[in-house]
Every structure is written in C-alpha cells, then in structure tokens.
Amino acid sequence: THNAEKAKEALKEFYQYIDLDHQNYVPPEDLLAAAIGRTQFFHGLVYALLLDRLAPSVFAYSLSLVHIETINAMKRPEDAFIITCRMIDTYCDYVNSLDNIKTSEFSAKVLTLIDMNIKNELTTRILAEHIHLHPDTLQKKFKAETGRNITEVINERRVELSKVYLRSSKYSITDISYEVGFSDASY
Numbered sequence: 001t002h003n004a005e006k007a008k009e010a011l012k013e014f015y016q017y018i019d020l021d022h023q024n025y026v027p028p029e030d031l032l033a034a035a036i037g038r039t040q041f042f043h044g045l046v047y048a049l050l051l052d053r054l055a056p057s058v059f060a061y062s063l064s065l066v067h068i069e070t071i072n073a074m075k076r077p078e079d080a081f082i083i084t085c086r087m088i089d090t091y092c093d094y095v096n097s098l099d100n101i102k103t104s105e106f107s108a109k110v111l112t113l114i115d116m117n118i119k120n121e122l123t124t125r126i127l128a129e130h131i132h133l134h135p136d137t138l139q140k141k142f143k144a145e146t147g148r149n150i151t152e153v154i155n156e157r158r159v160e161l162s163k164v165y166l167r168s169s170k171y172s173i174t175d176i177s178y179e180v181g182f183s184d185a186s187y
Contacts, residue, residue: 004092035077059115066164107145119181
C-alpha cells in the first residue's frame with residue numbers, strides 16, 4: 001500500500017509473462033476481452049486490499065466505479081498495463097493521504113463521515129450535526145489533532161476523486177463537479 005512503484009514493477013513482470021505466453025502459445029481469440037478481464041481481476045485484488053485496510057466508504061466506492069468504467073471502456077489490449085498502473089497510483093495516493101493525517105478515534109470518525117458523504121453537500125456545520133458538536137468545537141478539535149482544516153480535507157478529497165473521473169473522457173467537467181459534491185461547476 002505504500003509502494004506503488006514496487007507494485008508496478010511486479011505488474012510489469014506479469015505482463016512480460018503474458019507477452020511470452022502469446023509468443024509461445026496461441027493467444028486468446030479476443031485479446032481485448034482477455035485484457036479487460038485481467039484488468040478487472042487486478043482491480044478486484046487492489047480494491048479488496050484497500051477495503052481490508054480501510055472501512056468501506058463512498059469515496060473508495062466512487063474511485064472503484066470510475067476504475068471499472070475505465071476498464072470496461074478500454075479500446076486496446078495494450079492499455080491494460082497503463083490503466084492498472086493508474087489504478088495502483090490512485091489507491092496508493094488515497095491510502096497515503098489517510099496515513100499523512102494523524103488520526104485519533106475522533107478524527108477517524110470525522111474522516112469516515114467525509115468519505116461516506118463526499119458526494120453530498122458537506123460542511124463543518126453538517127458534520128457537527130452528525131457528531132453532536134458545535135461547528136467551532138468540531139473544527140478546533142479536528143485541527144488540533146490533524147493539523148488540517150475540515151474544509152481543506154473535504155476539498156482535497158473532492159479534487160482527488162475529480163482527477164480519477166477526468167481520466168475518463170465519458171464525463172464533462174460539469175458532470176464531474178456535481179458527481180463529486182461541488183455545488184458549482186466553475187468552482
């Protein structure tokens with residue numbers, strides 16, 4: 001989870017074996033379907049590792065959906081390696097971003113609420129209502145524990161999710177902005 005480069009090296013070795021198999025044996029009739037299936041399998045493995053490490057969240061699920069859409073829209077078998085490398089980078093960045101925030105039970109609860117509601121209207125006031133604290137108290141306690149402002153974390157999560165959506169040409173910027181919880185596309 002902390003070494004995307006090591007994972008991509010292992011993946012590169014795997015694809016070298018696939019190429020050797022295709023040279024030595026009859027390749028599958030539909031190379032694209034085989035590449036899509038293989039990439040979906042890798043996605044399942046990486047996503048399962050993510051969920052094993054973290055509580056399921058809307059944020060992680062949204063990342064997963066975009067990756068699945070990208071895999072299914074693959075046009076050439078050669079794209080499988082690139083798509084899988086991007087997927088590894090995305091999930092590693094997500095895990096590393098969580099590790100970079102010092103979390104107590106309280107701040108972990110706030111982060112979970114953010115991730116579970118990332119697509120909805122989300123403010124310090126709304127989070128405070130869920131936790132039964134005054135918004136100022138919530139903000140001060142979260143900042144004291146993590147060194148981060150709640151609004152910064154919300155926006156950071158939304159931008160990270162937007163980056164994944166932007167890799168797919170299926171979505172317009174306006175669609176993406178609303179999909180990740182921004183209320184104004186120009187923002």
